[in-house]
Amino acid sequence: MERGKSSVSDEDEPSFTEECVDGHNDGTKGKKGSPWQHVKWTDKMVRLLITSVSYIGEDGSGDCGGGRMRRKFLVLQKKGKWKSVLKVMAERGYHVSPQQCEDKFNDLNKRYKKLNDMLGRGTSCEVVENPTLLDVIDYLTEKEKDEVRKILSSKHLFYEEMRSYHNGNRLHLPHDLQLQPSLQLALRSRDDDENDEARRHQNVDLDDDDRKPTTMMSLRRIMLHMGIT
Numbered sequence: 001m002e003r004g005k006s007s008v009s010d011e012d013e014p015s016f017t018e019e020c021v022d023g024h025n026d027g028t029k030g031k032k033g034s035p036w037q038h039v040k041w042t043d044k045m046v047r048l049l050i051t052s053v054s055y056i057g058e059d060g061s062g063d064c065g066g067g068r069m070r071r072k073f074l075v076l077q078k079k080g081k082w083k084s085v086l087k088v089m090a091e092r093g094y095h096v097s098p099q100q101c102e103d104k105f106n107d108l109n110k111r112y113k114k115l116n117d118m119l120g121r122g123t124s125c126e127v128v129e130n131p132t133l134l135d136v137i138d139y140l141t142e143k144e145k146d147e148v149r150k151i152l153s154s155k156h157l158f159y160e161e162m163r164s165y166h167n168g169n170r171l172h173l174p175h176d177l178q179l180q181p182s183l184q185l186a187l188r189s190r191d192d193d194e195n196d197e198a199r200r201h202q203n204v205d206l207d208d209d210d211r212k213p214t215t216m217m218s219l220r221r222i223m224l225h226m227g228i229t
Contacts, residue, residue: 041104045094046156051173052085053105054165055183084186091182111151112162118148128152128159 041049082098089096096104115124118140127133131152134145151157160172 039096039100041156043156045089045096046104046108046158047161047173048089048092048094048176048179049085049101049105050108050158050161050165051176051179052088052183053081054173055180056081056084056187084183084189087186088179088182108156108158108162111154111157112159112166115148115151115159118144124159125163128157 082102085101086096086098089101115128118124119127119137123133123137127137127148131149134140134148134152137145140148164170164172
């Protein structure tokens with residue numbers, strides 16, 4: 001499905017330099033010295049983004065315990081996920097930040113889910129392929145139909161690619177044999193960083209617990225010295 005797409009998105013987002021074109025840059029900073037200025041997402045960039053995220057998936061939480069330790073681990077995992085995507089994007093010459101990758105994917109995901117919520121999954125596929133079907137749908141108000149039309153008119157909808165992502169298939173997300181090794185390497189580096197960070201947090205928590213008995217014993221000795229029982 002190519003309807004509603006163009007080579008460049010109408011949504012400008014921060015990128016590596018102010019002078020960058022279609023996500024590429026020469027590695028220098030912008031005029032004001034800020035490392036991330038703004039980018040225009042091309043079709044190739046968006047497909048690479050979705051494919052990368054589809055390879056990563058939502059697994060890898062591992063045995064990180066519960067409570068505060070688990071929350072810390074999940075935060076670290078989320079950061080590492082988008083840093084991994086950033087690395088493979090940069091290898092292809094697209095310089096975007098982890099936050100830009102996350103924001104762009106969340107925007108694609110929001111539009112995909114919004115269409116499904118309003119039309120139903122089966123119907124939304126048909127309407128994306130043939131928008132004129134929207135005119136004969138009787139369970140939406142005119143205002144709701146206008147909202148659907150607005151989503152369909154997006155230059156970067158990528159409904160079919162997002163459907164493949166959510167269904168866990170490669171129908172509209174062909175395997176990228178060059179991307180997989182790069183992503184696996186980035187993920188291994190991410191996992192090492194996350195494990196080291198999680199261990200550091202765990203050691204801090206253990207140190208706090210170890211200090212508690214020592215503090216109580218010190219207080220007890222002071223009380224005995226002062227003749228307080």
